[in-house]
Amino acid sequence: MKYTAPRGTRDILPADSWKWQHVERVFRDTAERFGYKEIRFPVFEETELFARGIGDSTDIVRKEMYTFPDRKGRSLTLRPEGTASVVRSFIEHNMGRGAQVTKLRYFCPMFRYERPQAGRYRQFWQWGLEALGSLSPAIDAEIILFSVRFFEGLGIKGTEARINSAGCPSCTPAYNDLLKKELASKLERFCDDCRERYERNPRRMFDCKNENCQTLLSDAPSILDALCDECRDHFAHVEKHLRAVSVPYVIDSGLARGLDYYTKLGAQSALCGGGRYDELTSELGGKPTPACGVSAGVERLISALEEEGAFQDAAPGPDIYLVAGSDGAAGSNVTLAARLRETFSVEMDYQGRSFNKQMQEAGRMNARFVLVNQGEGEPLKLREVATGWEASPGEEELEAAIRDRERESR
Ligand code: AMP
Secondary structure, eight states: OOOOTTOOOOOOHHHHHHHHHHHHHHHHHHHHHHEEEEEESSSEEEHHHHHHHHHSSSSSIIOOOOOOOOOTTOEEEEOSHHHHHHHHHHHHTTTTOOOSSSSEEEEEEOOOOOOTTTOSSSSSEEEEEEEEEOOHHHHHHHHHHHHHHHHHTTTTTOOOOEEEEETTTHHHHHHHHHHHHHHHGGGSOHHHHHHHHHHHHHGGGGGGOOOHHHHHHHTTTOOOGOOOHHHHHHHHHHHHHHHHHOOOOEEEEOOOOOOOTEEEEEOOOOOOOEEEEETTHHHTTSOOOOOOEEEEEEHHHHHHHHHHTTTTSSSOSSSSOOOOEHHHHHHHHHHHHHHHHSSSSEEOOOOOHHHHHHHHHHHTTTOSSEEEETTSSSSOOEEETOOOOOOOOGGGHHHHHHHHHHHHHH
């Protein structure tokens, strides 16, 4: 019997997990600067939350949820995305009370029963931000600017936002009717899914990946011509804010998102997508609360970074690889390592390998310094691997020597 990770899941091993840590660190630092606090919500929720929150007609709810009864027969579902859980938590903890705007972030695994293929997994990670409690277009623009800054922090330059309005309940019904009227004569040329979307929510057809459907939609009426005054004004202000902070953007009226809750604004590029969901909080039983968010897949981001060569530097190694220069030194390395580890990251040999093997291992691990312990009464030998710089500090001088060296090479 051989066990393997379940279909559609995978292990992230140390050769890659440092990349994930880097992305998570940049995400966290950027989110802190923008004032988005971390929320951690359960891995599973009541199924009904997602059915209502994401929408019965979405692919996620219809085909992709990991739903199971627990031992008492309650229907639970592994979270397929974050927004519904965040809104549930916002309502449950009455977070809107007093606070002007509640700004939250998350970075965690999601679960969808999809056909595994390149870049598609059944357990995958998403990062996301949600801002609840403000109708201001400044929030929409802030979330877009966050995304740009986050990607810049990772070394991705030249991103461009694609924006559209998704309207609101006062302007979308008339637009939906218009869209249906315009598309009625071509309906049988659309794919099966689109014909179903036509009945349930025709705007969802814009989200179809089928090229033929996209061509058929190319001269469909634009939602931007059908907006109510309030939505038109909101959109104009988002544009104004984006221009003010020099975020390049293009308007793409064919832009749609595969989730039911978006209103007013949708923004998406290959790297992230988001928008307003002003109706969702009341839909889930809370006080009406305007809200706006963004989320995206981490796997996709990491492969984009790999393609850009952002991880060309090898995985960071330990500060010090401690080499035993004699048999006696191997024993005292245990205590020396323990002391050094109060300040530095330290690796060492545990298998009694030869001096040369240990030196090779230090290189393989990408250690910054090699420290040779030559045994009782002998001086330590410190060597910077990249440059060959050497010194013989006493143990008490070691920290200062390393710090000096770091300062000099900066
Ligand atoms: P969605 O919530 O469907 O709008 O998806 C947002 C992003 O999450 C996508 O653009 C992908 O980057 C990522 N994503 C969604 N489903 C998967 C999956 N099965 N595997 C990997 N990434 C996914």
